[in-house]
Amino acid sequence: MPLIGGDTIGFYRHAYWLWRGPQSGSIAKYTSDDAASYSVELVKQTTGQRMALLDTFRISQSGASTPCVYTWYPLASKVRYIIPSNITDTTFACIRINVYTSGATNDTYSRSDNFGPTNSRYFIGNPYFNNFMAVVNAENACTASSSGCGMVVTNGTPGSVNAAVSSNSITEVRAFSQNGYMVNSASVTSWPSTHALTTGAGLFIVCGLNSSGTVVCTSTMLVP
Structure with missing residues (x-):
């Protein structure tokens, strides 16, 4: 896609997890020995060089500790990025998505791409979905340490x-x-x-x- 300073790139995304087996405990709590992360980059079409990091997300493994989500945006949100004004020549770019897991469970990602003008409004405006995502966030939120991190x-x-x-x-x-x-x-x-x-x-x-x-x-x- 051609881009120049002042153009806006935007997409909607939400993140949640499914355990395909006997359920014990909260359905919203992340249970895995794997740490999982993903990132979305804007890259030059010709070279693959990254122009901007648009979004990033990581959740730590459960294991012996409480899982913890690290993310720039809420688990369900719109992501927008404005091309800087110093990009004065038309640049052809594309979106690159990176996924990564590390641990003993060997969990995998599944991906679904949906192109539709109403998807974000449907999810963000749905109170049942918002309540579910609030529970997911509460079950996996990072807790600050009162003693500092060293x-x-x-x-x-x-x-x-x-x-x-x-x-x-x-x-x-x-x-x-x-x-x-x-x-x-x-x-x-x-x-x-x-x-x-x-x-x-x-x-x-x-x-x-x-x-x-x-x-x-x-x-x-x-x-x-």
Whole structure:
């Protein structure tokens, strides 16, 4: 599809899960040893290079802990993206959807594409569907820890952030742009310790990762 600055891309999506077997407990609670995630990207048609990250979603495995949903938007929502004004030449682009699961259950994704002008209004305007999605969200919502996650991020010198790590479960810190690109990282080998990450000016997400590469702590920072 041809795109130029000021154009709007939009789609509706909702996420839920089905357990095809004997049901025990809440039907809305995610039960799996797999962590599942997906992302939607706008990419250049000719090269496949990502132009923008439109949407992302992840749910952690249940296992011994409570499942937890990480998502930019509500589980049922419209997603809209406006092409930046600096795109002054017509660019041909397409949508790329990435899906990923990791764990012992080997669960799989199923996909259904429906093109219709009333789908979003039908779901979003349906009180029964909204009530169901509210239950799904409540059963799988992330719960904030009152003791913190072991990392505090503050502004450093102009164009940088300081990540003060106190938890020995965090072995690496990374800074990501709003488009999902990693702009800097640092290994953590002692605790407590502070690590300066040069990012440049803008809005960034700083993540603390454990030795398995799982994000265990995040902080959003506006860097002058």
